[in-house]
Amino acid sequence: MKVVFGSPGTWSGLLLRTGQWVFAGASIAVMLSAFGFSSYTAFCYLIASMGLQALWSFGLACLDIYALKVSRDLHNPLLVSLFVVGDWVTATLSLAAACSSAGVAVLFVRDTNFCTAFPQFSCGRYQISTAMAFVTWLLVTVSALVMFWILTSD
Amino acid sequence: MKVVFGSPGTWSGLLLRTGQWVFAGASIAVMLSAFGFSSYTAFCYLIASMGLQALWSFGLACLDIYALKVSRDLHNPLLVSLFVVGDWVTATLSLAAACSSAGVAVLFVRDTNFCTAFPQFSCGRYQISTAMAFVTWLLVTVSALVMFWILTSD
Numbered sequence: 001m002k003v004v005f006g007s008p009g010t011w012s013g014l015l016l017r018t019g020q021w022v023f024a025g026a027s028i029a030v031m032l033s034a035f036g037f038s039s040y041t042a043f044c045y046l047i048a049s050m051g052l053q054a055l056w057s058f059g060l061a062c063l064d065i066y067a068l069k070v071s072r073d074l075h076n077p078l079l080v081s082l083f084v085v086g087d088w089v090t091a092t093l094s095l096a097a098a099c100s101s102a103g104v105a106v107l108f109v110r111d112t113n114f115c116t117a118f119p120q121f122s123c124g125r126y127q128i129s130t131a132m133a134f135v136t137w138l139l140v141t142v143s144a145l146v147m148f149w150i151l152t153s154d
Numbered sequence: 155m156k157v158v159f160g161s162p163g164t165w166s167g168l169l170l171r172t173g174q175w176v177f178a179g180a181s182i183a184v185m186l187s188a189f190g191f192s193s194y195t196a197f198c199y200l201i202a203s204m205g206l207q208a209l210w211s212f213g214l215a216c217l218d219i220y221a222l223k224v225s226r227d228l229h230n231p232l233l234v235s236l237f238v239v240g241d242w243v244t245a246t247l248s249l250a251a252a253c254s255s256a257g258v259a260v261l262f263v264r265d266t267n268f269c270t271a272f273p274q275f276s277c278g279r280y281q282i283s284t285a286m287a288f289v290t291w292l293l294v295t296v297s298a299l300v301m302f303w304i305l306t307s308d
Contacts, residue, residue, distance in 0.1 A: 040265050042257035092249070099250045100257030103196035107258055111194050152306040 006146040008060070008083060009067030009074035017064055020057035020139045024050040027132035034125035042100040043126065046133055049097035053090050053136055080151045087144035094140055098133035105130050160300040162214070162237060163221030163228035171218055174211035174293045178204040181286035188279035196254040197280065200287055203251035207244050207290055234305045241298035248294055252287035259284050
């Protein structure tokens with residue numbers, strides 16, 4: 001199997017995975033610190049989805065560290081297939097969470113006067129958290145494409 | 155190249171493409187008939203995204219009919235690569251549109267009393283249109299996976 005940027009068990013792979021769980025964790029932290037988020041299903045779903053993403057990416061980052069430490073090659077078809085399925089599923093869930101939150105955030109900020117009428121709600125944090133979820137999705141999509149590339153160019 | 159369910163230029167492929175543009179068109183029609191949709195960015199984006207999806211799928215359905223009529227084989231790598239990219243892009247946009255609309259629809263129906271407070275807004279139609287967008291996304295994802303399968307198992 002080819003070793004390309006973002007391959008499992010490489011420094012670039014570790015960097016990509018770390019970026020994923022850091023952004024997912026930051027998205028959760030910002031949302032949790034925003035007043036009133038728990039009243040809205042989309043924002044709660046964002047936390048759940050980013051939580052799953054952070055767990056998945058953190059687990060794979062640990063696996064990368066282990067592989068780098070003991071110089072083990074993670075390029076076997078079974079393992080890469082597992083990464084492909086996991087990455088595609090979590091990427092889809094992350095995109096769904098980011099988009100539903102974006103829909104609600106845009107509704108609050110642009111479509112209605114909610115944010116000016118109720119300044120106690122943390123509209124800015126809703127937007128920052130959503131933006132971070134989109135960054136997480138982008139990074140996971142890169143991983144998913146790389147894994148698929150590795151698997152099919154076998 | 156393999157011929158599997160949903161391959162371009164086959165009856166199953168034509169059925170899949172027809173399902174896509176019919177559901178995308180129905181989603182647009184239901185949303186356009188819903189009172190007050192134009193005030194919400196997410197619903198307007200749903201119409202734009204489903205419009206693009208309907209055009210893409212309708213075009214490919216016409217190509218399938220042409221291929222069936224003149225018994226032409228559409229399984230060449232360049233054409234299938236084009237289908238893969240188009241399907242993945244439109245599938246991602248459709249999922250984004252369906253999820254952002256779902257976020258807003260759930261906000262109206264469950265999180266707030268908007269639908270009971272303003273019964274003149276067509277909350278039921280917002281939900282039906284969003285559900286149809288999800289069906290469209292599922293059908294496009296099937297197409298995208300089939301195209302990718304055909305391309306990689308070349």
